[in-house]
Amino acid sequence: MKNRDILNLTENYVANTYTRFPVALVRGKGARVWDADGKEYLDFVAGIAVNSLGHCHPAVVRAIQTQSRKLLHISNLYHIAPQAELARELCRHSFADRVFFCNSGAEANEAAIKLARRYGAEWLGGKYEIVSAHNSFHGRTLATLTATGQEKVRAGYDPLPEGFRQVPYNDLAAMEQAVGEKTVAIWVEPIQGEGGVVVPDSGYLKGLRELCDRRRLLLIFDEVQVGMGRTGKLFAYEHFGVEPDIMTLAKALGGGLPVGAMLAKAAVAQSFVPGTHASTFGGNPLVCGVGLAVLKTLTQGGVVKNCARMGRLLFGALQGLKKRFPFIREVRGKGLILGVEMERDGNKIVSDCLESGLLLNCTAQKVLRFLPPLTIGKGEIERALSIVEKVLARQ
Numbered sequence: 001m002k003n004r005d006i007l008n009l010t011e012n013y014v015a016n017t018y019t020r021f022p023v024a025l026v027r028g029k030g031a032r033v034w035d036a037d038g039k040e041y042l043d044f045v046a047g048i049a050v051n052s053l054g055h056c057h058p059a060v061v062r063a064i065q066t067q068s069r070k071l072l073h074i075s076n077l078y079h080i081a082p083q084a085e086l087a088r089e090l091c092r093h094s095f096a097d098r099v100f101f102c103n104s105g106a107e108a109n110e111a112a113i114k115l116a117r118r119y120g121a122e123w124l125g126g127k128y129e130i131v132s133a134h135n136s137f138h139g140r141t142l143a144t145l146t147a148t149g150q151e152k153v154r155a156g157y158d159p160l161p162e163g164f165r166q167v168p169y170n171d172l173a174a175m176e177q178a179v180g181e182k183t184v185a186i187w188v189e190p191i192q193g194e195g196g197v198v199v200p201d202s203g204y205l206k207g208l209r210e211l212c213d214r215r216r217l218l219l220i221f222d223e224v225q226v227g228m229g230r231t232g233k234l235f236a237y238e239h240f241g242v243e244p245d246i247m248t249l250a251k252a253l254g255g256g257l258p259v260g261a262m263l264a265k266a267a268v269a270q271s272f273v274p275g276t277h278a279s280t281f282g283g284n285p286l287v288c289g290v291g292l293a294v295l296k297t298l299t300q301g302g303v304v305k306n307c308a309r310m311g312r313l314l315f316g317a318l319q320g321l322k323k324r325f326p327f328i329r330e331v332r333g334k335g336l337i338l339g340v341e342m343e344r345d346g347n348k349i350v351s352d353c354l355e356s357g358l359l360l361n362c363t364a365q366k367v368l369r370f371l372p373p374l375t376i377g378k379g380e381i382e383r384a385l386s387i388v389e390k391v392l393a394r395q
């Protein structure tokens with residue numbers, strides 16, 4: 001099948017929920033992908049921060065092969081060896097003591113909401129409200145879209161669940177004011193992804209931690225997009241010297257397989273007891289076997305260091321573009337989640353890059369988002385930059 005045939009099938013049979021580019025990508029290796037007509041692209045989207053080890057990384061392929069020969073699925077009615085091991089490794093590398101596994105970022109966030117509510121019911125006299133941030137993104141289930149600080153995500157889904165409100169991001173005073181009698185938790189992304197790659201001021205997350213400690217609230221970090229090495233440290237919170245009580249992961253954790261995880265400190269996690277939450281597929285042997293291989297490759301293979309180094313290189317080069325093109329307002333981000341905010345819509349630029357063989361993404365309308373695999377090399381970064389530079393020069 002060629003691009004055209006696949007596009008026709010999508011148009012005729014797939015639910016119409018995405019604005020898609022007119023190509024079907026059918027094969028990938030490292031930071032390169034090919035469409036059904038055989039055209040090659042450099043991938044600076046990486047499945048929106050999923051393919052952090054690049055496409056078809058040997059360690060991921062090997063783990064899929066090894067585990068799929070042993071056991072693909074068994075129920076959570078039984079103990080699951082790769083699940084138990086992955087939980088131990090996630091705890092060993094983070095602030096957390098317990099992990100609940102599920103299948104996506106939204107589900108990990110649902111688990112966080114449910115755990116916070118149960119904790120509030122059990123220990124805080126029935127507090128349930130969660131305060132999150134404007135321009136945040138937490139998922140598309142009814143509860144997570146209600147917590148999401150973007151009107152367009154919520155439109156048309158009334159009545160929405162109760163118990164959520166939003167305040168401006170990076171505004172400690174606004175958060176302090178919003179916290180009320182019913183508030184059980186504060187919930188933010190340590191760096192906002194979909195909201196336009198927004199890095200908060202250095203004291204913001206620390207201020208939230210202090211506020212939570214003072215008011216006996218839970219602090220929840222959504223690291224679905226920025227976790228697993230993306231920022232140049234294994235978890236984004238490590239940059240800020242602050243630990244949450246609950247953290248959610250998904251995207252890069254499964255190396256391309258669907259997996260989500262909610263991590264929590266013991267004192268909070270104990271509010272989940274048998275029967276309070278569950279998922280048929282959550283933590284199944286295959287995805288956890290692969291998750292273990294991903295985590296091992298990230299922590300033992302120098303990938304996170306490469307991310308920090310390549311991130312600095314790319315950041316510097318994007319700053320250079322800012323000097324050359326006056327319509328670029330700001331370059332921001334950490335590691336290999338970098339955003340270039342412009343005074344204009346970025347969609348035409350993204351389409352032109354695609355045409356020239358580079359997958360790039362635009363978020364918050366005006367922010368070009370660079371999310372290459374963390375394994376990216378200097379030569380690939382230079383190639384991508386030369387495409388971006390030519391495209392910007394034509395605008």
Ligand SMILES: Cc1ncc(COP(=O)(O)O)c(C=O)c1O
Pocket residue numbers: 048104105106107109137138139140189193194222223224225226250251
């Ligand atoms: C910060 C954040 N949280 C949650 C989600 C939702 O994850 P999923 O699409 O896997 O449900 C995303 C997806 O982009 C995200 O960026």
